[in-house]
Amino acid sequence: MCRCILGEISNMAAHNFLWSLTKNCFTFGLIGLTVSDRYASIVPVRGSSMSPTFNPTTDSFMGSLSDDHVLMEKFCLQKYKFSHGDVIVFCSPSNHKEKHVKRIIGLPGDWIGTPMTNDVVKVPNGHCWVEGDNPSSSLDSRSFGPIPLGLVKGRVTHILWPPQRVRHVERKNHQNRHSPS
Amino acid sequence: MGLKPDPIIILTLIEENAADSVPQLTKPERETREQTQGKKREREMRRWGLLAKEALTQTLTFARFFCLFHVTNHYLWSPTLVFGPSMLPTLNLTGDVILAEYVSHRVGRLGPGDIVFVRSPVDPNKIVTKRIVGVEGDRVTYFKPRNGDSCHTVVVPKGHVWIQGDNLYASRDSRQFGPVPYGLIEGKAFFRFFNGIQRRSFMLVKEVQHGLHDRPVVCGHLIALDHWDNERCNSY
Numbered sequence: 412m413c414r415c416i417l418g419e420i421s422n423m424a425a426h427n428f429l430w431s432l433t434k435n436c437f438t439f440g441l442i443g444l445t446v447s448d449r450y451a452s453i454v455p456v457r458g459s460s461m462s463p464t465f466n467p468t469t470d471s472f473m474g475s476l477s478d479d480h481v482l483m484e485k486f487c488l489q490k491y492k493f494s495h496g497d498v499i500v501f502c503s504p505s506n507h508k509e510k511h512v513k514r515i516i517g518l519p520g521d522w523i524g525t526p527m528t529n530d531v532v533k534v535p536n537g538h539c540w541v542e543g544d545n546p547s548s549s550l551d552s553r554s555f556g557p558i559p560l561g562l563v564k565g566r567v568t569h570i571l572w573p574p575q576r577v578r579h580v581e582r583k584n585h586q587n588r589h590s591p592s
Numbered sequence: 593m594g595l596k597p598d599p600i601i602i603l604t605l606i607e608e609n610a611a612d613s614v615p616q617l618t619k620p621e622r623e624t625r626e627q628t629q630g631k632k633r634e635r636e637m638r639r640w641g642l643l644a645k646e647a648l649t650q651t652l653t654f655a656r657f658f659c660l661f662h663v664t665n666h667y668l669w670s671p672t673l674v675f676g677p678s679m680l681p682t683l684n685l686t687g688d689v690i691l692a693e694y695v696s697h698r699v700g701r702l703g704p705g706d707i708v709f710v711r712s713p714v715d716p717n718k719i720v721t722k723r724i725v726g727v728e729g730d731r732v733t734y735f736k737p738r739n740g741d742s743c744h745t746v747v748v749p750k751g752h753v754w755i756q757g758d759n760l761y762a763s764r765d766s767r768q769f770g771p772v773p774y775g776l777i778e779g780k781a782f783f784r785f786f787n788g789i790q791r792r793s794f795m796l797v798k799e800v801q802h803g804l805h806d807r808p809v810v811c812g813h814l815i816a817l818d819h820w821d822n823e824r825c826n827s828y
Contacts, residue, residue: 438652438655438656438659441656441663442656442659444663445659445662445663448662449662490717491716491717504752505751505773507751507773507775535714536714536715537712537714537715559711559713559716559773559776560716561712562773562775562776
């Protein structure tokens with residue numbers, strides 16, 4: 412009978428432990444999700460469309476481990492206020508499940524000159540013109556046009572991984588590409 | 593000639609006696625005093641510790657509440673106030689409280705006929721309520737009531753949807769700004785909170801939701817417009 416009681420007590424203790432563990436996991440999961448939705452989150456950058464800013468070397472040996480991981484902040488989404496040269500993360504207009512990282516070249520009202528077609532495009536209200544830093548291998552506004560600002564999911568501020576490349580991501584202004592209205 | 597005791601020796605003797613007697617008198621007292629001081633310090637530390645633990649628990653509870661609130665409002669459902677003339681007669685001009693749900697658009701179960709909340713492509717700070725008329729690959733025919741009689745046909749590109757308000761005369765929608773990317777959709781309206789005065793329109797909302805999956809429209813004036821539209825376009 413003593414053994415029975417001991418068994419029950421240990422069972423209850425294990426049950427309690429599991430329950431509190433589950434509760435803690437749930438709490439921290441919720442907190443993590445909220446923080447990553449409202450404030451900041453860490454995103455891996457794949458591809459070389461933003462070389463040399465991100466992924467300057469195409470290292471296919473290591474694969475995704477050598478990708479740059481960046482800090483993306485969401486405070487800019489309160490008012491959707493961006494500046495020229497900001498690096499942003501946005502949902503692709505042709506596939507909402509994909510996210511792309513590019514730099515803002517033009518804001519609403521700017522005139523963008525496309526050297527390929529010798530065309531001048533005015534960025535409509537509520538849209539922005541994005542381009543990658545590596546124009547030869549970048550799928551950006553030169554192919555799919557200006558994107559609505561509502562698709563932007565965050566702004567990249569720092570590189571966090573790999574450790575030797577930890578730095579602040581600078582705003583690069585391309586004064587020769589855009590002219591304000 | 594008596595022996596005068598040395599004053600220094602006397603003083604030393606007195607001091608020794610005094611030294612001997614003081615610890616004897618207050619040794620237990622000193623011990624208890626030390627003990628009470630130690631206990632007081634312990635109690636204070638414990639009180640601070642308890643306070644800190646209490647503060648941490650309260651903060652954690654508040655954080656848990658806040659995060660639950662955020663997750664429910666962004667991933668499950670939330671009541672939303674909608675107003676404006678662009679969805680008459682389905683939704684009121686002056687305001688309706690609608691339960692918006694955020695599950696359908698994440699799993700991709702949105703189709704023509706759904707009333708959705710979309711972040712306006714013209715102003716990202718505004719969220720508009722419109723109905724999905726066509727999804728990617730659909731051919732949509734529309735006309736602008738104030739722009740003459742021409743009707744246009746467009747094929748909705750990949751990853752986009754065509755949205756229109758139910759009140760075609762007072763709605764800025766895809767006819768003005770083109771098809772919108774699917775990523776701009778924020779949620780779907782699926783329930784209007786029952787308002788005794790608008791009982792009829794409440795039924796209309798539910799009917800329209802169900803009926804729209806097999807047939808385009810239910811509202812009277814929109815049926816008329818639809819027929820008119822088709823006739824005109826077929827004659828070209």
